Amino acid sequence: MENFIVPEGYEYIYINQSSFRTKLQSKEDVENWVHDLEEKTKVTYRITKTFLVGSKIFAKMDERAFKGENIPKNRKRKVESEARVSGNEYVTGKSMKNKPATDRQMVRDHINTFPRDESHYNRTKSEKEYLSSDLNMNRLFKAYKIKHPGTTVTYKFYRSVFLKDFPKLYFRKPRVDTCKTCDSLFLKSKSKDVIVSKQAKTHLELHQRQVENVLKAIKQDAGNRTLPESDTCTVTIDLQKVFALPKLTHTSMYYSRQLSCYNFGIHVTDTADGIMCVWHEGQSGRGGNQMASCLLQALNTGLLATYKRKLCVWSDNCAGQLKNRMLLFLYIFLVATGKFDTIDHKFLISGHSFSASDRDFVIIEKRARVSKLNNVEDVKKCIFTARPKHPFKLLDMGDFFL
Numbered sequence: 001m002e003n004f005i006v007p008e009g010y011e012y013i014y015i016n017q018s019s020f021r022t023k024l025q026s027k028e029d030v031e032n033w034v035h036d037l038e039e040k041t042k043v044t045y046r047i048t049k050t051f052l053v054g055s056k057i058f059a060k061m062d063e064r065a066f067k068g069e070n071i072p073k074n075r076k077r078k079v080e081s082e083a084r085v086s087g088n089e090y091v092t093g094k095s096m097k098n099k100p101a102t103d104r105q106m107v108r109d110h111i112n113t114f115p116r117d118e119s120h121y122n123r124t125k126s127e128k129e130y131l132s133s134d135l136n137m138n139r140l141f142k143a144y145k146i147k148h149p150g151t152t153v154t155y156k157f158y159r160s161v162f163l164k165d166f167p168k169l170y171f172r173k174p175r176v177d178t179c180k181t182c183d184s185l186f187l188k189s190k191s192k193d194v195i196v197s198k199q200a201k202t203h204l205e206l207h208q209r210q211v212e213n214v215l216k217a218i219k220q221d222a223g224n225r226t227l228p229e230s231d232t233c234t235v236t237i238d239l240q241k242v243f244a245l246p247k248l249t250h251t252s253m254y255y256s257r258q259l260s261c262y263n264f265g266i267h268v269t270d271t272a273d274g275i276m277c278v279w280h281e282g283q284s285g286r287g288g289n290q291m292a293s294c295l296l297q298a299l300n301t302g303l304l305a306t307y308k309r310k311l312c313v314w315s316d317n318c319a320g321q322l323k324n325r326m327l328l329f330l331y332i333f334l335v336a337t338g339k340f341d342t343i344d345h346k347f348l349i350s351g352h353s354f355s356a357s358d359r360d361f362v363i364i365e366k367r368a369r370v371s372k373l374n375n376v377e378d379v380k381k382c383i384f385t386a387r388p389k390h391p392f393k394l395l396d397m398g399d400f401f402l
Helices: 027-041 101-112 137-147 155-165 180-189 194-224 251-255 288-300 325-336 356-368 376-385
Strands: 013-015 047-053 056-061 082-085 089-092 129-131 169-171 232-239 243-245 259-268 273-280 310-315 342-347 393-396
Touching: 101 137, 101 155, 137 155, 180 194, 194 232, 194 310, 232 288, 232 356, 243 376, 259 288, 259 356, 259 376, 273 288, 273 356, 273 376, 288 325, 288 393, 325 342, 356 376, 376 393
Parallel strands: 129 169, 232 310, 273 393, 310 342
Antiparallel strands: 013 056, 047 056, 082 089, 232 259, 243 259, 259 273
């Protein structure tokens, strides 16, 4: 009893094994003993915990058992095992294997040998740290077994130490389309040269402040549309990645010429509508002229219908498609013909240009992964069925270009 720590507020029944012909050496033995006790006393007991220390077994009974109340027999008898030996060892589960503190410290030291980094895509100081995206729990444990071949540490114990002792450590998911400015300045900020490191940290903070200001401006434009006196229609435009048709998996397709299908997305913030303009490379290309044509056709067909006199357009900085004189000519034409009074085109910062149109594209791409896309009509069907509750509006640009 000197090494056994009794939790406060618990009552225990001490079972003296020497008074029985068969010693109580397991939870099953305790259950059988309690069953015999129920037959004699005509009272239903429920063991909530058993504590095994050496040759002594302590059974914690349900509180109602001490009050003489019956417990319904349809309730499943729950038996949990738990023991704590002073200071360094923990005993859990049926196996009751002791894990000394040295094993826990060896696991900690092994996890600490892996390099980690912190997020640098915002100014907020985060306590989270990330391991390489190439790692996972299985690979960490295999590396531990290679380094300590004679260890008795199990995967379950290794994982429990990782989760309990490193609550702010995560496996980083592979990033795509990262910001080259953030990555470059972050690496420079780790330089041993104090001057270079200080300058990089300053430039990185300024860059992140610009990103925050742009995000605030987007939210402000989206919020202003709900005001009764708002006279501005806000849209985001972007070109989705190319659909290569037909979508087949056999190896010869990697060496064959496939048809490129394009989808230009217009997300109307006022109504949350997504307008998708579809065509293929046999009908036209994907330059600034085509992007301007899609926006003009959406206005002419009434898919982008608004009574508001101001138009606010958000897009990324792709010069060949969305940051060129063709769109500027279109805006001049729309203002000259009285369609709008003013048009503002605002640009997101490169590397931080995930917009509402991109969220629409994510929905489409999830649907495309489980769809057979053999021709342009299959692409249109995929886009139309990607969001059942609020379907995207389709605009076939093939006839317009031809």
